[in-house]
Amino acid sequence: MTPASGHTRLSQHTTLHVGGPVHEWVEAHTTQDLVDAVVDADALDMAVLVLGGGSNVVAADEGFRGRVVHVATRGIEANDAGVFRIAAGEPWEGVVRDAVDQGWAGIEALSGIPGLTGATPIQNVGAYGQDVSQVLVSLTALDRSTRTVCTMTADQCAFGYRTSALKSDPTRWVVLDVTLRLRASSTNAVAYPELARALGVSVGDQAPIADVRDAVLELRQRKGMVLDDADHDTWSVGSFFTNPIVDAPVAARFDASCPRYPARGGTKLSAAWLIEAAGLSRGFWLAPDARAAISSKHTLALVNLGGATSADILDLAAHIQRRVLDTHGIALDIEPVMVGA
Numbered sequence: 001m002t003p004a005s006g007h008t009r010l011s012q013h014t015t016l017h018v019g020g021p022v023h024e025w026v027e028a029h030t031t032q033d034l035v036d037a038v039v040d041a042d043a044l045d046m047a048v049l050v051l052g053g054g055s056n057v058v059a060a061d062e063g064f065r066g067r068v069v070h071v072a073t074r075g076i077e078a079n080d081a082g083v084f085r086i087a088a089g090e091p092w093e094g095v096v097r098d099a100v101d102q103g104w105a106g107i108e109a110l111s112g113i114p115g116l117t118g119a120t121p122i123q124n125v126g127a128y129g130q131d132v133s134q135v136l137v138s139l140t141a142l143d144r145s146t147r148t149v150c151t152m153t154a155d156q157c158a159f160g161y162r163t164s165a166l167k168s169d170p171t172r173w174v175v176l177d178v179t180l181r182l183r184a185s186s187t188n189a190v191a192y193p194e195l196a197r198a199l200g201v202s203v204g205d206q207a208p209i210a211d212v213r214d215a216v217l218e219l220r221q222r223k224g225m226v227l228d229d230a231d232h233d234t235w236s237v238g239s240f241f242t243n244p245i246v247d248a249p250v251a252a253r254f255d256a257s258c259p260r261y262p263a264r265g266g267t268k269l270s271a272a273w274l275i276e277a278a279g280l281s282r283g284f285w286l287a288p289d290a291r292a293a294i295s296s297k298h299t300l301a302l303v304n305l306g307g308a309t310s311a312d313i314l315d316l317a318a319h320i321q322r323r324v325l326d327t328h329g330i331a332l333d334i335e336p337v338m339v340g341a
Helices: 031-043 092-101 193-199 209-222 271-277 310-328
Strands: 022-028 048-051 057-059 064-071 076-078 083-087 136-143 148-153 173-181 187-189 206-208 260-263 266-269 292-294 302-304 337-339
Touching (some): 031 064, 031 136, 031 173, 083 092, 092 209, 193 209, 292 310
Parallel strands (some): 022 064, 057 337
Antiparallel strands (some): 076 083, 083 173, 136 148, 187 206, 260 266, 292 302
16 A cells, blocks of 8 residues: 555546546555555544545545545455355456356346446445345445444345445445355346346346346447446436435326336336426536536436536536426435535
């Protein structure tokens, strides 16, 4: 672990390509490096940002006056029972690809999601009918409040829709590795209507996990949700807003054209539909010379057209929230992590 200062900017390490200068940058290549970098900074009462793939971060234009610890740990341990212990710094897409190639089912619908494995349990990453909570056995984390390393079971993680105990107390926990249990199978049940249609099957039918992965990647590419530095429609954090969960009387106000799904605590409505029904279409921007816009491929993605600041992104987000609230009486919550923004 060697702290480095210089001209590093968060815009160089986030998929939205916004964020100002970093006071101190540390590359953590081992778990011990990661623990030491955070504990040492805490002992010095220094602000700390633990950064993975930067795919779920909106960083302030002013930068970060503290230590940024970049998670660069690697390593996967697996056994014949389908239990995988994965270092926090392993790229998630590589984990999914290898699992599918080796015939392990359970995360194939999570293909194409950027970022690192350690970030997936924090917001209970999910897509197309699967989420991390369905396969996570446990994780190892640094508890910054006690400066000790502990193991948390799936129950202790208190998973919910795009949330967990780790996300609820973000300054306390640093994920060091995760343990998943997958199933040895070349097929799995399809749980999401859009994915089922793409595969030509019904919800609940079995489909080859390789076909599921291919279909998910195609769907995500169509929506600009697979990273491509040459395509500004992928300069985003993916979905900028979560789908709101509402009670039955609120859900009943919307006709059948509004997609909805059963959810714990009520009914989940499509945030993308709410935005479009509020008169904000794909490609929308606040002014002709704006550098931030709604993606031309997917309404939930806010994109950097090149040269946008975090202030530009957040101004657009606030405009969308106001329009949806004024039109539908529903408040949209922002999904990515705000770093000084």
